[in-house]
Amino acid sequence: MTEAPAYLDVYPDYEIDEVQPERRKTILTTVHDYRLVDTNELRASLVHFLNQQESFCFDSETTAIDPVEADLVGLSFAYRTGEAFYVPVPPDRAEAQAIVDQFKPVFANPAIEKIGQNLKYDLLMLKKYGVEVQGKLFDTMIAHYLIEPEMRHNMDMMAMTYLNYSPVEIESLIGKKGKGQLTMRDVDIQKVVDYAGEDADITLQLKYTLSPQLEKDNLHKLFDQVEMPLVQVLTDLELEGITIDTSALAELSATLETDMRQVQQEIYAIAGETFNIGSPKQLGEVLFDKLKLDKNAKKTRTGQYATGEEVLSKLEGDNEIVQKILDYRELIKLKNTYVDALPLLISKRDGRIHTSFNQAVASTGRLSSANPNLQNIPIRTPRGREIRKAFVPRGPEFQIMSADYSQIELRIMAAFSGDQTMLEAFNNGVDIHTQTASKVFHVGLDEVTGDMRRKAKTINFGIIYGISSFGLAQRLKIPRKEAAQIIEEYFAGFPAVKDYIDQCIEKARGFGYAETILGRRRYLRDINSRNQTDRMFAERNAVNAPIQGSAADMLKIAMIQIHEFMQTEQLKSKMILTVHDELVFDAHRDEIDYLRERVDHIMKHAIPMAVRMETGIGIGENWLVAH
DNA sequence: GTGAAGCACT
DNA sequence: CTCTGGGTGCTTCACC
Numbered sequence: 001m002t003e004a005p006a007y008l009d010v011y012p013d014y015e016i017d018e019v020q021p022e023r024r025k026t027i028l029t030t031v032h033d034y035r036l037v038d039t040n041e042l043r044a045s046l047v048h049f050l051n052q053q054e055s056f057c058f059d060s061e062t063t064a065i066d067p068v069e070a071d072l073v074g075l076s077f078a079y080r081t082g083e084a085f086y087v088p089v090p091p092d093r094a095e096a097q098a099i100v101d102q103f104k105p106v107f108a109n110p111a112i113e114k115i116g117q118n119l120k121y122d123l124l125m126l127k128k129y130g131v132e133v134q135g136k137l138f139d140t141m142i143a144h145y146l147i148e149p150e151m152r153h154n155m156d157m158m159a160m161t162y163l164n165y166s167p168v169e170i171e172s173l174i175g176k177k178g179k180g181q182l183t184m185r186d187v188d189i190q191k192v193v194d195y196a197g198e199d200a201d202i203t204l205q206l207k208y209t210l211s212p213q214l215e216k217d218n219l220h221k222l223f224d225q226v227e228m229p230l231v232q233v234l235t236d237l238e239l240e241g242i243t244i245d246t247s248a249l250a251e252l253s254a255t256l257e258t259d260m261r262q263v264q265q266e267i268y269a270i271a272g273e274t275f276n277i278g279s280p281k282q283l284g285e286v287l288f289d290k291l292k293l294d295k296n297a298k299k300t301r302t303g304q305y306a307t308g309e310e311v312l313s314k315l316e317g318d319n320e321i322v323q324k325i326l327d328y329r330e331l332i333k334l335k336n337t338y339v340d341a342l343p344l345l346i347s348k349r350d351g352r353i354h355t356s357f358n359q360a361v362a363s364t365g366r367l368s369s370a371n372p373n374l375q376n377i378p379i380r381t382p383r384g385r386e387i388r389k390a391f392v393p394r395g396p397e398f399q400i401m402s403a404d405y406s407q408i409e410l411r412i413m414a415a416f417s418g419d420q421t422m423l424e425a426f427n428n429g430v431d432i433h434t435q436t437a438s439k440v441f442h443v444g445l446d447e448v449t450g451d452m453r454r455k456a457k458t459i460n461f462g463i464i465y466g467i468s469s470f471g472l473a474q475r476l477k478i479p480r481k482e483a484a485q486i487i488e489e490y491f492a493g494f495p496a497v498k499d500y501i502d503q504c505i506e507k508a509r510g511f512g513y514a515e516t517i518l519g520r521r522r523y524l525r526d527i528n529s530r531n532q533t534d535r536m537f538a539e540r541n542a543v544n545a546p547i548q549g550s551a552a553d554m555l556k557i558a559m560i561q562i563h564e565f566m567q568t569e570q571l572k573s574k575m576i577l578t579v580h581d582e583l584v585f586d587a588h589r590d591e592i593d594y595l596r597e598r599v600d601h602i603m604k605h606a607i608p609m610a611v612r613m614e615t616g617i618g619i620g621e622n623w624l625v626a627h
Numbered sequence: 628g629t630g631a632a633g634c635a636c637t
Numbered sequence: 638c639t640c641t642g643g644g645t646g647c648t649t650c651a652c653c
Contacts, residue, residue: 279650280632300632308633333634337647362644366637373646376636384635409637409643465642475642533640544643548637552644580637580644 024166027198034084034197036189043102046077046085050106053079055113055138057204060122061196063183066371067124068239068347068354072096073184075103076196078204084197088189100129110134117141117155117203120359123235137228140203143210145360146219146227149522153360159202162209167202168195222518226556227359233563233575234357234367240574241352242374242586245390245622246343252386253339260331263324270321277328280307287325293318334378338387345372352394357578364545365520365552366580375579379627388624394586398573399619401592402626403599404582406614407432408551409464412517415611416546417500421493427612433457439493440486459490463497464547466540501543508542516549517607550607555581558606562599571595584623592619 023029037046050056056079064070071091078084087103089096106112107126113136116122123133144153151157159165173191174182184192214220268274271290275282284305288297293315298306309329315322345353355374357367369375377391378384393399405411410432414422425435430445437448437456448456455476462472473483491498505527508514513523522545526534555578562575562583573591577584583603587595596617604613620626 276650278633278648281651302631304632306632329634333648336649337635341647358645361646364644366644368645370646373636376634376646378635380635462642465644468641470640471642536641540642548643582637 024160024164026166027168027194030082030165032082032084032198032201034086034193034201036193037085037087040102043087043099046087047102047106050077050079050103051109051112053112055079055115055136057115057200057207058122059116059196059199059203060125061184061192062125063185067121067128068241068349070125072100072125072129074192074196075100076200078197078200081205081208082201084201086193086196088192091185097129100126100131104131107131107133113138115140115204115207117199117206120231120235120238120357123231124239127235127239133232136224137231138207138211139228139231140206140210141360142227142231143207143214143223146223146520147210147213147217149363149365149520155199155203155206158206163202163205165202168198170195217521218519219521222520222553226518226553226560229560230359230556233559234359236563237575237577238354238356240576240586241347241350241354242576242584243352243392243394244342244346245392246346248390249339249343249387252390253335256331256335256339256383260328260335263328263331267321267324267328270319270324277325278332280304283307283325287315287321291319291321293322330381330383334383334387338378342372342390355577362552363522365516365549365556367552367556367578369579374577377623379624385624388627389622391623392621397589398586399589399592399621400623400626401573401585401587401595401599401617401619402582402623403585403596403603403615403617404579404627405551405555405603406616408554408581408613409547410460411611411613412547412550412554412609413464413497413500415609416550417494417496418610419494419496419500422497423611426614433460436460436490436493440489442489455486459486463490463501464544466501466543468536468540504542504546505539508538514542514545514549516546516553518550518553520549520553522549551581554607554613555583558603559583561602561606565598565602566595582627584626587619 037043056077059076060072061074061076062070062072072089074086074088076084076086087099089099107114108131114133115138117139118141119137119139126133140155140158141153144151144158156167159167173187173195174184214223264277267277271286275286277283281304284307287293287307288305298311300306309326312322312326342353347354353372355369356371357369359367361368378387391400411426414426421435421439422432425432433453433456434445434448436459437452438445440456440459441448441452443452458475459472462475467487469480469484469487472487473480476483504514508524508527512525512527513521515521522541524538524542526538527542529535529538559575559578566573566575571591572588573595574586575583576586583599585595596619600615600617603615618626
């Protein structure tokens with residue numbers, strides 16, 4: 001933070017906007033009243049005033065970014081522009097608890113709306129101190145995510161964009177990140193009052209800006225009825241966490257290590273030298289300069305040889321080294337990304353792994369998972385599947401239950417397009433890939449071969465992603481003309497799908513955005529671009545976004561309804577993960593039959609559609625067998 | 628520290 | 638004739 005100009009020291013709250021309109025406002029140039037609330041009397045008084053509000057904004061200061069590991073350092077509150085209150089929370093757990101308890105009733109008051117930036121973080125912190133936040137929520141981060149899905153949603157950026165205000169930088173208090181960075185606990189209290197007070201004040205002001213915008217874009221229902229209730233659901237999922245069988249992973253790690261060393265030596269033997277197999281640069285030189293596996297080897301735009309899986313697979317027959325490199329890559333990937341990494345992320349507090357679900361990243365409306373990402377745990381290869389076995393129930397009385405939507409995106413495509421053949425297939429329980437193969441290859445349903453079905457599956461995926469003959473040709477490894485022919489046959493067999501795709505693009509051209517069944521938007525600013533590549537990318541998104549996004553809408557509603565009934569009925573079972581079309585539960589044995597029935601029904605009817613939704617539900621001793 | 632390459636999932 | 642499947646997050650290398 002820069003020093004205030006000398007003349008401002010005389011009038012610290014002097015408004016200089018009119019003098020220097022080009023300059024952003026800061027805490028030094030803005031009238032504000034941020035107060036320290038550090039006695040029982042002051043806290044009681046604050047609680048009294050908070051209880052009289054229809055809504056208030058709050059923010060928590062903590063010792064760490066990770067909410068599961070962090071301790072509370074303080075809470076700030078704001079309910080009128082320019083005013084805020086900061087309540088320090090001491091390190092002593094009992095003293096801290098006593099202070100937090102004073103605010104428990106006001107947080108639990110269902111009549112008061114709670115405003116904040118990234119509220120899931122604050123809700124997690126408060127839950128650790130036994131505080132249940134009730135009432136309507138308004139998360140400014142998620143409000144902005146609905147309004148501008150592709151933009152960033154951090155408070156600093158929003159303050160500058162919407163309030164022309166530049167907030168106090170956290171680094172001016174705790175230093176640059178890395179070793180030696182302080183925690184908020186170490187900072188001079190007056191500075192924290194300013195920082196935390198400003199945070200609550202600015203977030204409150206952002207709410208005043210974003211709320212009317214949600215109304216204007218017709219996003220308020222989606223916000224109030226889906227995204228805000230979902231914040232509470234995700235808070236519980238994250239806090240719950242999942243149990244990992246560490247001894248299984250340790251065993252697997254040793255096996256992978258042995259196999260990896262073996263393959264590594266074999267690769268060195270064939271290459272006639274040792275080199276870093278993990279370096280695409282060195283690998284490319286060995287494969288294409290030394291072994292001359294492909295004299296027309298393609299290079300990436302940075303001038304290196306391309307050595308991705310696609311490229312290597314084509315060379316598999318040419319030299320044994322290629323298969324070994326692919327094996328080596330798999331072993332290294334599994335070991336470094338999952339087997340060795342996951343145990344390090346087990347919380348000392350409860351021995352479980354707590355992912356973080358991000359509700360404001362994916363521009364289609366999907367959730368994402370990080371630290372660790374539990375939405376990309378392997379399942380495809382035999383070795384990868386071993387990792388899933390390590391995701392286990394919390395104890396002997398529990399089992400893992402996995403419930404997923406069957407073909408959710410193709411069903412949504414059928415419902416949106418109204419294609420009769422597709423709808424009938426789904427509603428009569430006909431396998432959709434077989435149905436597609438029958439139409440495309442002009443054979444009866446009972447004459448579809450395995451290979452025809454496999455091709456049809458690729459076509460169906462292509463349709464959802466916004467198909468092109470080139471892309472399909474590449475996927476199926478067939479000539480482009482043949483792919484174009486197949487697409488033509490597909491559209492002849494499912495004419496309403498063709499019309500629907502055209503309508504999606506047409507609509508996006510008119511509105512400038514695509515939208516989901518719940519009105520979630522994705523802006524497609526290149527939809528009318530003269531640049532063909534950009535325009536075609538936008539057109540694919542015009543088709544994909546409503547489908548992928550509506551699937552996300554449906555799962556979110558199912559999650560909210562499932563969470564609601566599980567809470568009302570105080571089940572011992574817990575929802576613990578979500579993976580785009582799948583929900584995972586740590587299910588108590590006594591509740592499994594009931595849970596299965598309720599989850600199945602809720603998922604199938606979360607959003608009424610002109611197509612039957614199907615689910616697949618599995619139960620077992622680990623995530624692999626349940627899925 | 629940052630971008631590219633590569634790859635795990637849906 | 639050109640270009641091209643949607644959406645994520647993590648690890649490593651290579652370079653600054």
